[in-house]
Amino acid sequence: xxxxxxxxxxxxxxxxxxxxxxxxxxxxxxxxxxxxxxxxxxxxxxxxxxxxxxxxxxxxxxxxxxxxxxxxxxxxxxxxxxxxxxxxxxxxxxxxxxxxxxxxxxxxxxxxxxxxxxxxxxxxxxxxxxxxxxxxxxxxxxxxxxxxxxxxxxxxxxxxxxxxxxxxxxxxxxxxxxxxxxxxxxxxxxxxxxxxxxxxxxxxxxxxxxxxxxxxxxxxxxxxxxxxxxxxxxxxxxxxxxxxxxxxxxxxxxxxxxxxxxxxxxxxxxxxxxxxxxxxxxxxxxxxxxxxxxxxxxxxxxxxxxxxxxxxxxxxxxxxxxxxxxxxxxxxxx
Numbered sequence: 001x002x003x004x005x006x007x008x009x010x011x012x013x014x015x016x017x018x019x020x021x022x023x024x025x026x027x028x029x030x031x032x033x034x035x036x037x038x039x040x041x042x043x044x045x046x047x048x049x050x051x052x053x054x055x056x057x058x059x060x061x062x063x064x065x066x067x068x069x070x071x072x073x074x075x076x077x078x079x080x081x082x083x084x085x086x087x088x089x090x091x092x093x094x095x096x097x098x099x100x101x102x103x104x105x106x107x108x109x110x111x112x113x114x115x116x117x118x119x120x121x122x123x124x125x126x127x128x129x130x131x132x133x134x135x136x137x138x139x140x141x142x143x144x145x146x147x148x149x150x151x152x153x154x155x156x157x158x159x160x161x162x163x164x165x166x167x168x169x170x171x172x173x174x175x176x177x178x179x180x181x182x183x184x185x186x187x188x189x190x191x192x193x194x195x196x197x198x199x200x201x202x203x204x205x206x207x208x209x210x211x212x213x214x215x216x217x218x219x220x221x222x223x224x225x226x227x228x229x230x231x232x233x234x235x236x237x238x239x240x241x242x243x244x245x246x247x248x249x250x251x252x253x254x255x256x257x258x259x260x261x262x263x264x265x266x267x268x269x270x271x272x273x274x275x276x277x278x279x280x281x282x283x284x285x286x287x288x289x290x291x292x293x294x295x296x297x298x299x300x301x302x303x304x305x306x307x308x309x310x311x312x313x314x315x316x317x318x319x320x321x322x323x324x325x326x327x328x329x330x331x332x333x334x
Contacts, residue, residue, distance in 0.1 A: 002273060012277070013050065013279060013280070014047060017047060017055070022292060032294065033078060042291055049311055073111075075089045090142040092317070093112065097317070100324075119139070119143065124172070125172030135187045137173075137184070138195070144169070153206070155194075175204060178190075181220055192234055198222065200254065204253050212254070217250070225260055231243035231260075231266055241269055241295060242292055248302045255328070255330075255332045256332075265299070266303055271295060275305060304334040
């Protein structure tokens, strides 16, 4: 490892993130409108964990997020005048809560809650991403996380056809469990590290981790570490910095974080930094992006890397923010 990547280049990463917001004249800026609100969440959370949340204009961020909120249906879009989606809705709420600005942005949270709830098909235990009906464990996690952050988790206690919504959700996740203890994006789908996080974190929020085969799943997750220390999403796949989040967060919630070789993973994450322009890529030598920057920093946070604030592995938000809301669940950080 070169001296330039032997430690976290925090100042370079902050500079990189700030410069992303100044790239309005580039083609890539306009081609990524469909991810813009998610990107701001990745940026805000990265900066918060690096202790530099003040690096972005708070008022400008709040105004932009407010312009992504659809007051008619209650959801958030990725960019003003785009269609609303559950992924954008969670990101919008995460940003505003991290900035303690939900009221300041004049968001009617009751409308957001109603928007989330109407994305669940009648009598089903899963949520769709939008009005077109695609289902995915990601979307169910987004729904549960958003309701929890807004203090509306009790809405899942509503009884429908003799069974509560929460129990329907638990039943659906139970059907998604595979022979290896993991979860895919739907019933019968192949286990994937990203989907494992969404299922484990969702079940943690509703206090139903009891349905998980803990040691079986933790073994599968620990087997995702490859020779160079990085983690992959599935067997026989390449390592990728983002799995430093998806794998570690699930292991943290399951209290098996120590099953990973900490030092080798830290070295891998740091080797994927861009020492000149800042940011973290999916693997060494590739181009940095804000998605991998967040999940690299968050991974280092869970591993106890110095000078990084603690991240909550259930919500992927700063621990201090989740503690302020009184939502902290049981997990282990190194």
